[in-house]
Amino acid sequence: MMRKVIAVDSSNVEYYVKGQGLNCLPIDKLRKVVSGEDGSVDVLETLVTVVKKIPESDSPADIAANQEQFDRKVYALEMCGAKVIECPAKRSANSASGFKQSDDFRLMVACLLTCMKLKPDYLVLVGGDGDYRAMVDGLRGEGIRTEVVAPKANLASDLKRVCVNVIDLDDVLSAIEDM
Numbered sequence: 470m471m472r473k474v475i476a477v478d479s480s481n482v483e484y485y486v487k488g489q490g491l492n493c494l495p496i497d498k499l500r501k502v503v504s505g506e507d508g509s510v511d512v513l514e515t516l517v518t519v520v521k522k523i524p525e526s527d528s529p530a531d532i533a534a535n536q537e538q539f540d541r542k543v544y545a546l547e548m549c550g551a552k553v554i555e556c557p558a559k560r561s562a563n564s565a566s567g568f569k570q571s572d573d574f575r576l577m578v579a580c581l582l583t584c585m586k587l588k589p590d591y592l593v594l595v596g597g598d599g600d601y602r603a604m605v606d607g608l609r610g611e612g613i614r615t616e617v618v619a620p621k622a623n624l625a626s627d628l629k630r631v632c633v634n635v636i637d638l639d640d641v642l643s644a645i646e647d648m
Contacts, residue, residue: 475503475515476580477551478596480572485620489642494595497549498645503593505593513587517551519543520570523558541636554579571638577604584613591616597639599625606631 477494486494496515504510521539524531543553556572576596581604584592592608594601597619604614609631616634617624618641629635 470512471510471591472491472587473510473512473591474580474583474587474589475500475593476576476595477515477517478572478576478594478598478601479518480520480556481596481598482574482619482624485623485638486642489639491642495549495645496546496551498648499595499641500550501648502641502644507585513589514583515549516554516576517546517552518554518556518576519546520572521555521557552579573598573600577601580604581607584608585611589613591633593618594632595619597624597628599627602627602631609633 477496477499479494484492496517500512500515504512519542521540522535524535543555546553554572554575556575577600580592580594590613592613592615593603593604594615595618602625605617605628608615611620614633615631616636617628617632618636618638620638624635
């Protein structure tokens with residue numbers, strides 16, 4: 470039986486998925502697509518980043534509302550079988566959005582630790598950021614191949630060169646819709 474770990478860069482993917490008319494990437498359905506129709510793939514773990522955004526203000530009401538929204542998202546993902554990687558944001562004057570988070574780095578560390586422990590045949594990386602190239606290259610050196618799921622327009626060329634397979638996110642979303 471083929472063994473896979475799924476890793477989702479949610480901040481990267483959510484923006485694209487919302488543009489396609491979905492509120493979020495349905496993790497439970499993604500797991501079913503990756504498992505295959507015949508169930509020949511064992512999904513060992515599903516890692517998902519969740520950015521803990523900065524509240525609008527420092528008022529207790531805004532802080533509480535922000536925390537409640539974060540907790541609901543984490544709960545929903547955990548109920549779908551995902552392991553959530555909390556990525557706190559920080560205020561940053563150097564960023565166009567006014568904040569900065571370390572979700573790529575945190576996902577890479579979690580992927581490397583999980584893959585070294587569980588030794589899957591494949592890592593299914595949902596996100597196309599070129600920052601993941603070193604991780605994918607390192608895993609390949611350990612015998613763990615990577616399939617990248619990303620929109621063609623958002624796939625970094627250096628990441629494409631080191632992965633063993635690229636799957637268009639639109640194809641995955643179509644398969645999810647057909648469920």
